[in-house]
Amino acid sequence: MASGTEIEQLINLLAKLPGLGPRSARRAALQLIKKKEALLLPLADAMAEAAEKVISCSICGNVDTVDPCAICASPRRDKSIICVVEEVGDLWALERSGVMGGLYHVLGGTLSALDGIGPDDLNVAGLVLRSEARQVKEVILAMNATVDGQTTAHYITDRVEHAEVKVTRLAHGVPVGGELDYLDDGTLAAALKARREF
Amino acid sequence: MDWTDDAIVLSLRRHGESAAIAELLTREHGRHMGLVRGSSRRHGATLQPGSTVRATWRARLEDHLGTWTIEPAKSRAGILLGEAAALAGLTSACAVTSLSLPERENHRPLYDALEVLADAFEAVEVWPALYVRWELGLLAELGFGLELEACAVTGVSQDLTHVSPRTGRAVCQAEAAPYKGRLLALPGFLRGQAARGPTDERAGDMNPHDVLDGLVLTGHFLETRVWRPHGKVEPEARQRLARRLEKLAQTGRIIE
Numbered sequence: 243m244a245s246g247t248e249i250e251q252l253i254n255l256l257a258k259l260p261g262l263g264p265r266s267a268r269r270a271a272l273q274l275i276k277k278k279e280a281l282l283l284p285l286a287d288a289m290a291e292a293a294e295k296v297i298s299c300s301i302c303g304n305v306d307t308v309d310p311c312a313i314c315a316s317p318r319r320d321k322s323i324i325c326v327v328e329e330v331g332d333l334w335a336l337e338r339s340g341v342m343g344g345l346y347h348v349l350g351g352t353l354s355a356l357d358g359i360g361p362d363d364l365n366v367a368g369l370v371l372r373s374e375a376r377q378v379k380e381v382i383l384a385m386n387a388t389v390d391g392q393t394t395a396h397y398i399t400d401r402v403e404h405a406e407v408k409v410t411r412l413a414h415g416v417p418v419g420g421e422l423d424y425l426d427d428g429t430l431a432a433a434l435k436a437r438r439e440f
Numbered sequence: 441m442d443w444t445d446d447a448i449v450l451s452l453r454r455h456g457e458s459a460a461i462a463e464l465l466t467r468e469h470g471r472h473m474g475l476v477r478g479s480s481r482r483h484g485a486t487l488q489p490g491s492t493v494r495a496t497w498r499a500r501l502e503d504h505l506g507t508w509t510i511e512p513a514k515s516r517a518g519i520l521l522g523e524a525a526a527l528a529g530l531t532s533a534c535a536v537t538s539l540s541l542p543e544r545e546n547h548r549p550l551y552d553a554l555e556v557l558a559d560a561f562e563a564v565e566v567w568p569a570l571y572v573r574w575e576l577g578l579l580a581e582l583g584f585g586l587e588l589e590a591c592a593v594t595g596v597s598q599d600l601t602h603v604s605p606r607t608g609r610a611v612c613q614a615e616a617a618p619y620k621g622r623l624l625a626l627p628g629f630l631r632g633q634a635a636r637g638p639t640d641e642r643a644g645d646m647n648p649h650d651v652l653d654g655l656v657l658t659g660h661f662l663e664t665r666v667w668r669p670h671g672k673v674e675p676e677a678r679q680r681l682a683r684r685l686e687k688l689a690q691t692g693r694i695i696e
Contacts, residue, residue, distance in 0.1 A: 389489045396524035426485040428518025
């Protein structure tokens with residue numbers, strides 16, 4: 243071992259982060275140690291603070307330091323629209339786009355028989371309750387265009403059918419900048435099937 | 441060692457950050473797992489359950505997990521994503537295959553049958569009955585085929601209406617009458633036109649409830665003969681398929 247156990251521990255923990263392997267974790271650890279005042283201590287403080295304060299929103303399942311989260315509490319949000327996403331990362335992706343003015347609901351995954359994830363493991367009951375509120379007019383199913391994602395979408399459609407809401411889903415097809423020659427035939431088939439008048 | 445084969449994707453499980461473990465039903469090598477290197481997202485469209493691919497498996501030793509090199513051949517998920525019942529059928533077929541077949545054991549007829557079934561999900565009129573027939577074929581391939589050609593008691597081949605849950609043999613209407621509550625219904629579309637008898641006008645026909653009866657029939661034997669002895673239970677995907685078909689049957693439509 244070329245360094246002390248504390249440093250090895252730091253490297254091992256960094257190596258568990260997405261995008262970092264053992265080598266890149268070692269480089270990151272070295273950089274943190276070299277810039278102790280500028281990087282290591284502020285990062286340690288920020289992480290300790292996040293660990294203490296970050297909680298899951300009791301309404302939508304988003305992560306924030308307040309409950310309800312900033313999105314649920316915002317008066318500028320359109321409360322008649324609930325956009326259902328699989329994970330918090332999907333919520334962040336939609337927020338980055340800046341086009342979703344409504345509220346969100348994070349399911350926490352998708353139905354997956356193989357991984358033993360059933361309806362009870364997802365935050366579906368909360369969504370059903372929310373969709374029954376009088377002010378809610380539309381539920382947007384923003385699941386991934388995968389078999390598991392769309393199976394979950396169909397399941398949710400069944401569950402909210404008694405609520406008087408419009409259920410919509412994201413379009414499937416040619417991505418912006420996509421070239422037909424490079425698209426797989428499944429995407430092309432979905433795009434052709436979902437074509438609309440131009 | 442390495443080999444290349446046609447295969448149908450059964451499942452894909454992320455492994456670490458940039459790899460996935462793909463479970464495929466191959467034409468000549470049976471149900472087989474392997475690691476797909478590179479971004480699992482890059483293979484996202486290709487490796488959806490039900491897709492047909494050309495797969496090359498490589499490993500240093502035969503009992504290693506090995507790695508896949510995948511070339512897309514036919515993608516089916518894209519066109520089925522919006523069809524709730526067909527998607528439920530596809531996921532159920534993949535889950536049942538995954539749960540029922542031993543690993544690395546050649547089952548060429550099942551591969552061919554799954555290929556036909558997967559293609560049929562676009563044909564909304566036929567796939568529910570074909571699905572039940574496919575599960576019957578699965579039972580037969582695993583050595584638990586049902587005997588539906590003649591009555592177990594009288595030997596007649598007409599008026600077959602029920603199946604014994606113990607023996608898996610058909611029973612004619614007259615013999616089944618006293619035991620109806622304990623026997624499984626034999627759906628009309630499994631009796632076949634040749635078996636049509638004077639009191640069995642529905643033989644060869646298919647209605648929504650027949651498909652559900654068929655699912656109960658095959659489900660019983662899969663449960664008792666294939667899954668339970670190995671400590672397995674019916675996959676949730678199959679339960680969802682049954683619920684969806686039941687819902688459609690209540691509205692008088694077996695397909696959407």
